[in-house]
Amino acid sequence: MRARRTFLALAALPFAMAVVAGCTEGTNAAAPKLPERTCFGVFSRSDLDPLMGNGEEVKEVGPIDMRLTAERRGATCNVDVDGKGRFLASATRQPLEQSFFWNPEMIRPAPDELALGDRGLVYDTGARVVLTCKGTKDVFQLELSLSGSIEHMKKGESRPLFTKLMTKFLDVAKEQTQCGS
Template identity: 65%
Template sequence: MSIRPSALVSMTAAWAALTVLTGCSEAAETAAPKLPERTCFGVFSRSDLGPLVGKGEEVKESGPADMQLTALRRTSTCSVDVDGRSRFLASATRQPLEQSFFWNAQLIKPPADPLPLGDKGIVYDTGARVLLVCKGSGEPFQVELAISGSIDQVEKGGSRPLFTQLMKKFVEAGRQQTKCGI
């Protein structure tokens, strides 16, 4: 039995096409990691953090389920890592009013912009911070909410608007979960 040259060319082309398609399907699976539906204290959705996670295979979220803070549990931090690399970080820190949080905005390059959320806020290319002064029925305290992330996958000039939107959600949830002003 002999194989005609044209059939051999067709079989070789089919094999090459199959190899290319198989490679594409494998690349598509590893292109964007599967985020949980809700992340970081239940605040952020999959679509919220999608622009920050980039490409990879394995997503790992670490941190507590909530950011309820007390005089004993003063901080709560959530991290989203992709293939072992940190892609997003959210934290809430509580302290007495007589202490102050120190933000050296002069070291941030390009300079931070004011963020009109909470009692004081700033947004910069790789994150945002907001201060909440919490006065309610109990002892007054303050909470610093901070988010940061990898902007490798974010369109140039799009990170500050993205962090502003993320911080709006974080402030709303932070007030409730830390019982700020309650």
């Protein structure tokens, strides 16, 4: 009799495990653990937490810094959670005679002006800033761009967050790109 109960218990084990697995399958994993500093060393874990959502694996791809020159004109950092893009930061340098083109009319809902650099915009999913820099050897333009996944944020919270992130990004970018604007 005891052997039969043990057999039944062991036979029921895979079924019970499948039920438990099925129950947890629909729930989200905990928030992913971000590195203490990310994207060119600019952002802290708490800066980017609101954009990360739930997941298990965080992957950051990008160079360690954004020290741009006439030869190295761009640097981009991507942060993915479980293979889904959650945050992107990029810096692009170009000669002064070229210009960056934005069409704010294409952004919906309409962006707000951002009082940073020569020209700036903040919108629901990101921010952009352009500034003129006086380097040690030449004058150049620098465009900074941020975008992120806001699906885990409450409505109305993203623009203040992107404004805060861009302010921090701009300060570090000026230093790393040797922009003496």
